[in-house]
Amino acid sequence: MAERDSKAAKTTTTPIISVADDDIDRISSLPDCLLCHILSFLPTPTPVIVATTSVLSRRWRNVWKDMEVFKFQQKKKSQKSLFYSVKSVLALRRPGRIRKFRLQSDFSEANLVTVKNWINAAMGPQLEELHLLLSRENNDNLPLAPTLLIRNSIAALSRESYLFFPSLKSLSLNLGSTRNVDVLLSRCPVLETLNLKLFISTCPDLRVQKLRVASSSLKSLTITALSNYVIEGFELDAPSLENLSLLFNRELEGFSVRNLHSVRSASLDFCDTAGGYSVIELAMKILEKCRVLKDLTVHRRKHAYSKRWTEPIEVPSSLVSHLENFTFLLLDQFKEDREFITYILQKGLVLKSVIGYNTDCNSLLSLFPGGSKKCQFNYVHPYYQGCNLTWKLIRCVNFM
Numbered sequence: 001m002a003e004r005d006s007k008a009a010k011t012t013t014t015p016i017i018s019v020a021d022d023d024i025d026r027i028s029s030l031p032d033c034l035l036c037h038i039l040s041f042l043p044t045p046t047p048v049i050v051a052t053t054s055v056l057s058r059r060w061r062n063v064w065k066d067m068e069v070f071k072f073q074q075k076k077k078s079q080k081s082l083f084y085s086v087k088s089v090l091a092l093r094r095p096g097r098i099r100k101f102r103l104q105s106d107f108s109e110a111n112l113v114t115v116k117n118w119i120n121a122a123m124g125p126q127l128e129e130l131h132l133l134l135s136r137e138n139n140d141n142l143p144l145a146p147t148l149l150i151r152n153s154i155a156a157l158s159r160e161s162y163l164f165f166p167s168l169k170s171l172s173l174n175l176g177s178t179r180n181v182d183v184l185l186s187r188c189p190v191l192e193t194l195n196l197k198l199f200i201s202t203c204p205d206l207r208v209q210k211l212r213v214a215s216s217s218l219k220s221l222t223i224t225a226l227s228n229y230v231i232e233g234f235e236l237d238a239p240s241l242e243n244l245s246l247l248f249n250r251e252l253e254g255f256s257v258r259n260l261h262s263v264r265s266a267s268l269d270f271c272d273t274a275g276g277y278s279v280i281e282l283a284m285k286i287l288e289k290c291r292v293l294k295d296l297t298v299h300r301r302k303h304a305y306s307k308r309w310t311e312p313i314e315v316p317s318s319l320v321s322h323l324e325n326f327t328f329l330l331l332d333q334f335k336e337d338r339e340f341i342t343y344i345l346q347k348g349l350v351l352k353s354v355i356g357y358n359t360d361c362n363s364l365l366s367l368f369p370g371g372s373k374k375c376q377f378n379y380v381h382p383y384y385q386g387c388n389l390t391w392k393l394i395r396c397v398n399f400m
Contacts, residue, residue: 032063040069040100044089065092068099070122079106083114090121097126099167104133129170166190174199178211178231190217198225210254216240225249236260244286246270249301252277255285263290267297279330280309280340287316287323297327309336311343319347329357351375 027035044067070089074082082105101122103115119132165188172195175181185191194213213221214237221238222245225231233254236244242262247269255277266286270279279300287293326344330337345354351372357380 032066035063036067039064039067044070044072044085065094066096067093068097068126070098070100071102072105073102074105083111086118090118097124098122099126100129101127102129102131104131123165125165126167127165128167130168131170131172132174133172169193171195173197182212182214185213185215185218188215188217191215192217192219194218194220195222196224198223210235213238219243221245223247244290252282255282257285257289260286260289261291263293265295266290266293267299269297269299269301271301280336283340284312284316287318288312291316291318292322293318294322295325295327296323299329309339309343311339315347319344320349322350323348324350324352325355326351326353327355327357345372348372354378355380 027038072082072086086103098121101119103118105115119130122130168188168191170193171188171191174197178198181196185194194215198211210233211223211225211231212235213223214235216239218238218241220243221236221241225248231248231250231252233256234252235254235256237257237259239259240262241260243265244260244263245267249271252270263286268279268282268286270277270282279298283296283298286296323344326348328341330341341356345351349372352374353376355378
């Protein structure tokens with residue numbers, strides 16, 4: 001009896017899959033398109049290294065040449081290694097489309113032509129995503145002008161000289177000039193996500209040309225203007241835009257917006273100066289133009305002057321029926337700041353959450369309950385933990 005139980009136990013612990021079945025390479029039997037998809041999740045040139053080693057079957061050795069996604073990223077000080085990898089991969093791959101191209105690297109100005117050639121090699125009618133994060137070896141940002149994306153020299157610039165991107169959906173660029181941005185966008189008919197960083201370092205009259213962003217397909221726009229010069233004007237026309245984030249650390253003299261009826265979230269981070277728009281004026285313009293706005297963040301970095309608050313004759317429809325979340329950080333608050341905040345709280349009939357950073361908590365609490373009877377107020381105050389500035393929630397009050 002004991003011998004029979006022992007045999008039964010051995011029978012139940014026998015593996016279902018045999019050793020022979022375990023040795024089958026099922027991945028290598030997949031179609032090439034699936035193998036390329038698997039390799040696309042690895043940073044380039046990792047797929048090339050893996051595919052060309054003896055770890056995998058010989059079938060993998062040439063699969064990488066049909067890849068459509070390339071991610072080149074410099075690690076620590078391996079610039080020489082990265083340059084060799086990019087040059088080798090782009091030279092040995094089979095001619096075909098590139099859907100996604102990402103390049104993150106430090107380089108000297110002497111290598112600018114080489115980098116330009118790499119970008120031109122990636123550009124084609126099937127390109128969907130282009131991400132460029134390029135800087136000098138000394139960690140200074142190296143701005144790239146939109147003219148980097150044209151075939152001919154700036155002297156021969158025309159619409160015909162621009163490349164056409166019929167499939168490009170996501171674009172991230174560091175720019176040294178706002179010139180020709182509108183022409184570049186006109187060559188991207190299905191662009192949905194645009195991230196622009198402006199690093200303007202030289203300009204004869206301390207000003208730059210207008211920045212114009214016009215796109216019927218754009219859904220998300222982020223502009224970070226970290227220049228030392230005044231921006232003469234910013235024009236925005238994007239009927240499909242849903243998310244808007246703007247950061248300007250210097251004066252903005254002109255701000256023109258239209259066809260923003262789809263924007264649901266807006267973040268405004270501006271520096272107020274005597275000659276330009278105040279962030280409060282910009283916020284009111286956004287409320288007027290963005291009729292379905294639900295989330296609004298207002299941040300003023302500096303306040304060099306005080307502007308009188310003028311209440312609009314007509315209350316924006318977005319404030320009455322759509323705005324649910326309002327966040328503000330207004331340093332060195334002035335009288336007009338309190339008047340603006342009071343206006344938002346009283347007219348915001350559907351507000352659910354209000355977050356105030358570095359503000360007079362007690363004076364703001366006296367404004368509640370405002371127009372909305374169901375609103376939560378959060379007061380956040382800055383404090384230093386060692387050398388690091390952090391924010392701490394001081395008080396949370398619910399009004400129901």
